[in-house]
Amino acid sequence: MERNVQKNGLVNLLAAAIGFIAVLAVAAYVNSLAGRLSAVFLGLSTLVAFISWFQMRLAENERLEKLEVEELARTRGESTLFATKDSEVFPARRAREQFERFLVPGFAVLLCLLAAGGAWLFWKVTAKTTPPISAESALPALALLAVFSLLLFVLGRFSVTIARLGNERLLRPSASFLLAGAYICFLAALAVAGFKAGFPRADFYVARALCMLLGLMAAELLITLLLEIYRPRLKGRVARPLYDSRFVGLLGQPEGLFTTAAQALDYQFGFKVSETWFFKLLQQSLPALILAQLVILLLSTCVVFIDAGEQGVLERCGRRVADGVLSPGAHFKLPWPVDRVYRYRTDQIQSFSIGFTPDAASDAEPVILWTRPHNNEQNFLVANRETPTLQNDTGDTNDVLKAPPVSLITVSIPVQYQIARVLDWAYNNNEPTNLLADWPPARWCGISPRWT
DSSP states (O other): OOHHHHHHHHHHHHHHHHHHHHHHHHHHHHTOHHHHHHHHHHHHHHHHHHHHHHHHHHHHHHHHHHHHHHHHHHHHOOGGGGSSOHHHHOHHHHHHHHIIIIIHHHHHHHHHHHHHHHHHHHHHHHHSOOOOOOTTTHHHHHHHHHHHHHHHHHHHHHHHHHHHHHTOTTTHHHHHHHHHHHHHHHHHHHHHHHHHTTOTTHHHHHHHHHHHHHHHHHHHHHHHHHHHHTOOOOTTOOOOOTTOOHHHHHHHOTTHHHHHHHHHHHHHHSSOGGGSHHHHHHHHHHHHHHHHHHHHHHHHTTEEEEOTTEEEEEEETTEEEEEEEEOSEEEEOOOTTTEEEEEEEOSSOEEEEESEEOOHHHHHSSOOOTTSOSSEEOEEEEEOSSOOEEEOTTOOTTOEEEOOSEEEEEOOEEEEEOOSOHHHHHHSSSSHHHHHHTHHHHHHTTOOOOOO
16 A cells, blocks of 8 residues: 555544544534534544554555565575464564454444434434524634535545545545535535524524434444345455445445446446446436526426415515515515415405314214204313302202302304404414414403404
C-alpha cells in the first residue's frame, strides 16, 4: 500500500475528529437537535476512520515485512529462513490477521450498538418537548455548518475518488463516512435555514430523518454481521471490511447504485446491458431527470382548484394572507411549502347530534314506533336544587326515603349549521366543530358561546 493512501486515511481521521468537535460545539451553541445528530454521525465517522487508518498501517507493515524477508532470502540464499513458523517469520502478518479476526468484528458490533443507541435515544428526545433553536445564534450557526459541509465534501470526494481509482478497500470506509457526513451537515444547515425562514418545526423533522438514517445503518450492520457468519472463506479472496457500510456508501455516492444495478442486469440477461446506449444515456441523464421531476412536482403545487360549494383560506409561511379567501375555481399560488390552502365546505348544510348516537339501521326504516328506542340515547346527570322525598307504600309518614339530589335528563337534538364567515370559523376558535358540538351543555351551565 502506498504511503500517500495511508496519509489520506490519516487526513480523513483528523477531518472527521475536528468536524465532530466543531459541529458538536455549533449544535450546542444554536440548540439544534439536527446538529447534534450530525455530530453523532461524525463521531461514528471518526471511529471508522481510526480503525481504517490503523488497519492500513498493519497492511503497510505486512507489505514492508514481506519485502524485507524476500530481500534477505535473495541476498543470503538461506533456505532455512523459511523453515520456522510463519508467526515467527511474519509477525506483522500475524498481527494483521488477528486484528481482522477479532477486533474488526468487535468494532462492527460496537458501531452497530452505537448507531442503534443514538437513533433510539434521540428518537425519544424528539418525541418529547423539542427545544427551540436560538434565534440570535441561528445565522452564525448556519454559516458555520455550511462551511463544515463544504470542507468535508471536498475531502470526502477526493478520498472517494482515490479509493475508487486505486481500488483501495481500506480507504473506502472512511471516505464514504466523511462524504456522507458532509451531506448530513448540509441537512443540519437546512434545518437552521428553515427555522430562519419561518418553519420552527424544520429542525424536528430533519432530526427525525437523521434518526431513521442511523437506525437503517444499524440494521444494515447487523445484517452484515449475521451474514458474515455464513460467508464462505475462500483462500486468496479479500473480503470487504465489516465496518464498511454499503448504506453509508450509497448515501455518499448515489451513483454507485447504477454500478450495482448494471451488474445485476448483466447477470440476469447474460450480456452487457450496462454497455447499451440506452443504459448509458439513462446513467448520464438521471440527475437531470430527477431535477426535472422535482421542478414539475413543485410547479404542480402552484395551482389549486377549489370545488363548488367550498371556500379556501390561503396561508403564506404559516400566516394568513390578506384577502386570502379563495372562491370556487382555479387559483395560482406560490409552491409548497411556502403557500398552503385549507378548504371549507361553506355551502353545505352540516349537522351533528347531541344526546344520542345515530343508528344507521334505524334511519333506514321508514317508520319507527315510539315503543322502541330510536337511537342510542345518552343520559345526563343534572343537579337538583331541592332533595326530593318519597314515602313507602305502607303509608307511614315517618318512613320517608330520601332520593339523591340529581335527576336524569335525556336529550335528542339534531343540530344543523352552515359556515357563513369562513375566516372567523378558521381563526377565531381552535377546532370550531368540536366547540360547536360542546356548546349546548356549556350554555346550560351559563357559558355564552363564541362561534360563527
